[in-house]
Amino acid sequence: xxxxxxxxxxxxxxxxxxxxxxxxxxxxxxxxxxxxxxxxxxxxxxxxxxxxxxxxxxxxxxxxxxxxxxxxxxxxxxxxxxxxxxxxxxxxxxxxxxxxxxxxxxxxxxxxxxxxxxxxxxxxxxxxxxxxxxxxxxxxxxxxxxxxxxxxxxxxxxxxxxxxxxxxxxxxxxxxxxxxxxxxxxxxxxxxxxxxxxxxxxxxxxxxxxxxxxxxxxxxxxxxxxxxxxxxxxxxxxxxxxxxxxxxxxxxxxxxxxxxxxxxxxxxxxxxxxxxxxxxxxxxxxxxxxxxxxxxxxxxxxxxxxxxxxxxxxxxxxxxxxxxxxxxxxxxxxxxxxxxxxxxxxxxxxxxxxxxxxxxxxxxxxxxxxxxxxxxxxxxxxxxxxxxxxxxxxxxxxxxxxxxxxxxxxxxxxxxxxxxxxxxxxxxxxxxxxxxxxxxxxxxxxxxxxxxxxxxxxxxxxxxxxxxxxxxxxxxxxxxxxxxxxxxxxxxxxxxx
Numbered sequence: 001x002x003x004x005x006x007x008x009x010x011x012x013x014x015x016x017x018x019x020x021x022x023x024x025x026x027x028x029x030x031x032x033x034x035x036x037x038x039x040x041x042x043x044x045x046x047x048x049x050x051x052x053x054x055x056x057x058x059x060x061x062x063x064x065x066x067x068x069x070x071x072x073x074x075x076x077x078x079x080x081x082x083x084x085x086x087x088x089x090x091x092x093x094x095x096x097x098x099x100x101x102x103x104x105x106x107x108x109x110x111x112x113x114x115x116x117x118x119x120x121x122x123x124x125x126x127x128x129x130x131x132x133x134x135x136x137x138x139x140x141x142x143x144x145x146x147x148x149x150x151x152x153x154x155x156x157x158x159x160x161x162x163x164x165x166x167x168x169x170x171x172x173x174x175x176x177x178x179x180x181x182x183x184x185x186x187x188x189x190x191x192x193x194x195x196x197x198x199x200x201x202x203x204x205x206x207x208x209x210x211x212x213x214x215x216x217x218x219x220x221x222x223x224x225x226x227x228x229x230x231x232x233x234x235x236x237x238x239x240x241x242x243x244x245x246x247x248x249x250x251x252x253x254x255x256x257x258x259x260x261x262x263x264x265x266x267x268x269x270x271x272x273x274x275x276x277x278x279x280x281x282x283x284x285x286x287x288x289x290x291x292x293x294x295x296x297x298x299x300x301x302x303x304x305x306x307x308x309x310x311x312x313x314x315x316x317x318x319x320x321x322x323x324x325x326x327x328x329x330x331x332x333x334x335x336x337x338x339x340x341x342x343x344x345x346x347x348x349x350x351x352x353x354x355x356x357x358x359x360x361x362x363x364x365x366x367x368x369x370x371x372x373x374x375x376x377x378x379x380x381x382x383x384x385x386x387x388x389x390x391x392x393x394x395x396x397x398x399x400x401x402x403x404x405x406x407x408x409x410x411x412x413x414x415x416x417x418x419x420x421x422x423x424x425x426x427x428x429x430x431x432x433x434x435x436x437x438x439x440x441x442x443x444x445x446x447x448x449x450x451x452x453x454x455x456x457x458x459x460x461x462x463x464x465x466x467x468x469x470x471x472x473x474x475x476x477x478x479x480x481x482x483x484x485x486x487x488x489x490x491x492x493x494x495x496x497x
Contacts, residue, residue, distance in 0.1 A: 031047075031480075032045065032048070032433055032455055033045065034441065034482050036482070037485050038485045040445050045438075046292055046433070047293075047429050055071075056416045057416075059071070063412060063413075064186075064407045067089075067405060070086075071086045071403065071418075077465055078397055079179060080112055080116035080175075082396075083184060084112070084392070085403040086392060087392065088390075089390035090392075091186060091187055091390065091392070093389070093390040093407055094187045095385040095387060096188075098259050102379045102382055103377070103379075104377035104380055105187075105188040105382075107369055108183070108380075109184060110258050111170065111193070111366060111369045114257065114366050116167065116170075116171055116397070117358065117362050118163070119166070119167025121314075121358060122359065125160070126157065126164070127160070128460060130146075131148060132144070132460070133352070134153065134156075137454055137457050138449075139453075146160075159219075159220075166207055170366060173193070174193065185381065188382055189381070191380070192376060192380060193376055198375070211367065213363040218332075220359065224353045224356050228350075228353065239349070239431075239432040239436065239458045240346060240348065240435075242346050243310065243428060244310035245264060246310035246316055246400055247312065247320040247321065247399070247400060248394075248395050249261055249321050252322070255317055255318075257317075258394060260278075262276050262278055262281060264300065265320050267344060267346050272303060273300060278391060278392075281391065285299070285300060285301065287299075287419065293426070297427055298419055298424050311425055311428045311462075317399075318333055318354045319344045326364035326368075329358070329360045329364060348432055348462075351461045351462070352461070355463075386411075392404075398421035400421060404418070420465070422465050425464065428462065432462075433455055433459065436455050446482070446491065447480050452480055
């Protein structure tokens with residue numbers, strides 16, 4: 001860790017700058033500012049996204065059939081989610097609704113998607129979140145990484161690496177590459193699956209089998225339950241605040257990560273958006289802008305900007321669904337409900353538990369699909385009457401993801417709107433930062449190492465992909481600034497990438 005104290009011109013009597021290296025475990029470029037009132041208390045805190053690339057603009061003028069390949073370049077962590085959300089939208093432009101896909105094409109898309117969610121959740125939990133859980137929020141910098149996890153718990157790290165690899169291999173088998181492959185095409189899929197490809201995931205000879213993935217996912221759930229038993233007071237109290245929750249559900253109310261109806265509930269479980277078709281999202285959602293961030297703030301129109309924002313992602317999905325359609329994950333969901341005693345969970349750090357439940361669900365879905373002979377069919381494409389507009393909504397690892405395109409009579413994109421999962425969580429992350437600031441600075445108005453760690457823990461629970469949400473380019477540090485009531489910068493502290 002490198003620390004450098006320097007005077008600044010804003011307030012030479014009080015200001016100093018502290019530079020902290022190494023890298024923070026947040027994907028994207030973020031800045032936090034904390035504003036104090038006259039008495040020294042926290043008046044407000046903001047999580048700024050300060051980079052911009054304008055992906056929605058430069059995609060205009062491209063042929064619509066290129067979009068599923070282009071948009072996955074938004075991200076190297078969840079490219080499959082962008083690929084499939086765009087593909088669902090392009091299907092509609094090609095005249096094909098989700099229910100019109102061939103059974104084989106839908107099964108292959110689901111296999112690809114659930115494999116992607118599985119590997120992304122493994123990446124976040126083992127590589128990014130587990131150092132906080134194993135070593136504590138105030139651990140020194142050299143402990144906050146996967147290398148230290150491997151030294152402290154070799155078996156946990158080994159399983160995490162292999163679980164992520166399994167999901168990546170599913171992606172490679174279907175799309176040709178682990179990152180930025182080609183799978184979905186307008187109205188269907190590019191290629192089918194083969195028995196040899198299927199057997200690779202069943203026999204356990206070259207990589208652990210899908211049955212092992214189910215078993216290890218259950219072990220991780222036992223690990224997180226024991227962790228909660230030992231740290232419940234901290235986990236229940238950290239960054240806890242009421243909010244709405246948004247996700248996709250099937251017509252019967254069960255969780256669905258690939259396609260479904262939009263449902264939102266408030267902090268008590270009352271429906272505030274009652275299972276509406278994804279194609280109608282523009283009737284219900286709007287996006288606010290703030291001058292201090294490039295990332296927008298989505299909200300439900302009928303509730304307004306102040307009350308209509310929602311969390312999305314694993315915890316939100318469990319809050320909105322009535323069940324999970326695989327046996328072991330449903331049992332795990334019910335155990336979580338019994339543990340908390342509430343249908344809706346507003347505790348930020350329970351997101352890690354929810355994420356592991358979804359990992360188990362994904363492993364079960366992948367196992368079922370691998371045993372389904374329908375994935376070997378070569379009936380892969382459908383066509384229909386072309387349209388000028390298409391909307392694709394999917395549950396990405398981080399939450400509800402929307403791709404919306406309009407085209408001209410030559411099939412060129414004229415308009416693109418993306419509402420990325422992290423964008424939905426923008427307000428929630430700002431509230432989490434505000435909570436940490438109020439708790440940490442109540443006695444001493446100084447950004448300490450412990451306070452900065454807690455800011456990261458609060459943001460990291462949402463597994464944000466800031467470069468997805470705002471299309472950031474370049475280095476990705478987290479920077480925190482403390483201001484007095486007159487707007488003077490008292491302190492700046494940041495981490496280099």
